[in-house]
Each structure stands twice: as C-alpha cells, then as structure tokens.
Amino acid sequence: MTLNQPDRSISVAPLWLELSGLPLHLNETAKVAYAWGVFSKIVQLDMARNPRQPGIVEISPADLAMACGLDTSKIAKAVKGMRKTGILRAFLAETPEEAALFQVITPTPTPMSADHVRSLHPDYFLECPWPPRYAIEVTTDEGDESTPGTDREKIKKVAELYLDVFSMKINPLVLDELQLISDRYDFHLIRKIFLRARDGEARSLGWVLTEIRREGEVRARIEKRKREEKAKEV
Numbered sequence: 001m002t003l004n005q006p007d008r009s010i011s012v013a014p015l016w017l018e019l020s021g022l023p024l025h026l027n028e029t030a031k032v033a034y035a036w037g038v039f040s041k042i043v044q045l046d047m048a049r050n051p052r053q054p055g056i057v058e059i060s061p062a063d064l065a066m067a068c069g070l071d072t073s074k075i076a077k078a079v080k081g082m083r084k085t086g087i088l089r090a091f092l093a094e095t096p097e098e099a100a101l102f103q104v105i106t107p108t109p110t111p112m113s114a115d116h117v118r119s120l121h122p123d124y125f126l127e128c129p130w131p132p133r134y135a136i137e138v139t140t141d142e143g144d145e146s147t148p149g150t151d152r153e154k155i156k157k158v159a160e161l162y163l164d165v166f167s168m169k170i171n172p173l174v175l176d177e178l179q180l181i182s183d184r185y186d187f188h189l190i191r192k193i194f195l196r197a198r199d200g201e202a203r204s205l206g207w208v209l210t211e212i213r214r215e216g217e218v219r220a221r222i223e224k225r226k227r228e229e230k231a232k233e234v
Helices: 008-019 022-030 035-049 061-068 072-085 114-120 152-165 172-184 187-201 205-233
Strands: 056-059 088-091 100-104
Touching: 008 022, 008 035, 008 114, 022 035, 022 072, 035 056, 035 061, 035 072, 035 100, 056 061, 056 172, 061 072, 072 088, 088 172, 088 205, 100 172, 152 172, 152 187, 172 187, 172 205, 187 205
Parallel strands: none
Antiparallel strands: 056 100, 088 100
8 A cells, every 4th residue: 555655744643553553453442333533533633632742632422423424322332442442531421412531542552563663664754753642651741730641649539539429449441530530620629529429419420520620611710700800900
C-alpha cells in the first residue's frame, strides 16, 4: 500500500497509530466494527483540546455520535468494548445528552510499537518529535492541574468517598471512572458532591458526575463575574 507523505503538523500522532495495525486490531478486540472510527474521533478531539499532551476529552455521547455519523446507542457499545481492551477510560453520564469524559490510555497499547512503525516508514516521520504522542505515559507537571496524571493520594481519597457512599467493592471499570473524576476536578468539589450523595440524594455515580459538572459551571460563572467586576473597578 502506498500513502502520500502526510502533513506532519496535523498527522503524526494518529498516523503512527493507524500504521501500527490498531484500526483492525481494535475493531476485532472490541468486537465492534466501528470502534476505530469512534476512537480516532476521540483522538482528534484530544489533539485539538489538549495540544501539549494527551488529556481528558469532555463531550456528550450524542455529540460524539453525530461527529462519527453513528447512532448514540452505538457509541455506548463501542466505548464499552474499548474500555475492556484497556485502550480507553470513559465515564458516561446518566443520559446521552450530558457531557461524558474520555481519556486515551497512554502508552496506548498497539499491535506494533511506534519505533517499529518508524523503522518501516522512516520518511513519514522525518524531523518529528519522538517518541510521538500516545507512545509514552502522560505525566503531570508539578502544580499543573490542566493535564491528567497519577496523584495517588487524591485518587485514594476519591475511592474512599465512593466506598463510603456506594459500595464496599470497586471493580476496574469503576476505578477508571473515579480516576477520570480525580484527574478532571478539584477534590473539594468532588468531596462536596459525594457527601451530598451520602445524605440521601445519590442515585448513581453518573449522578455524581452530573452534579460535579453542574456545580463546577456555577463556580466558573461566579469567578467570571468577579473578574469582570474587578476589571470595571480598575
């Protein structure tokens, strides 16, 4: 197969994933014929919204389905399959219209390593940063809350809140959901909503995510109003 040399500025990250054999492998292991299509769209969104390094993508399944040309129910099926393969973390809210959280796991498991791909197609990756995006584990700069990382103490506290409110056991899929919440939101906000859930308002972990987002949006509006008022005083 012959490919035209890609525009390095926009294609390097997804290109090595494609050439690694991941599209067919992902469709087969996730047992969904359109898994790669959904995954590659999440990758595109991630690159646009988190240009410095892979992060968390916040989008509703309904909007993601529209972007992929699929029915919303198929998004849920593809995400479920990809979570089981260990390539994607996801936290779906209670309804398809509400924003969900998605995160490509790094280093992304692929049939062929990035170095092997480059050895087969060296001309495609000339003068490109190496190792490429998704080939290495994401790390969080100290004090930088804009990108996900491994804050063991924080995720431990979030897990303890979950155990106190919902269940005495945590399976791997729930742990992924708790990791996304921990990476995405301030702990004090997370704790506030879990305590509210414990006091009788809880229906599901999806409810917790919805309330965290809603509370976060309220806080953001208040902070914006304060900044605007301060700017007027100056």
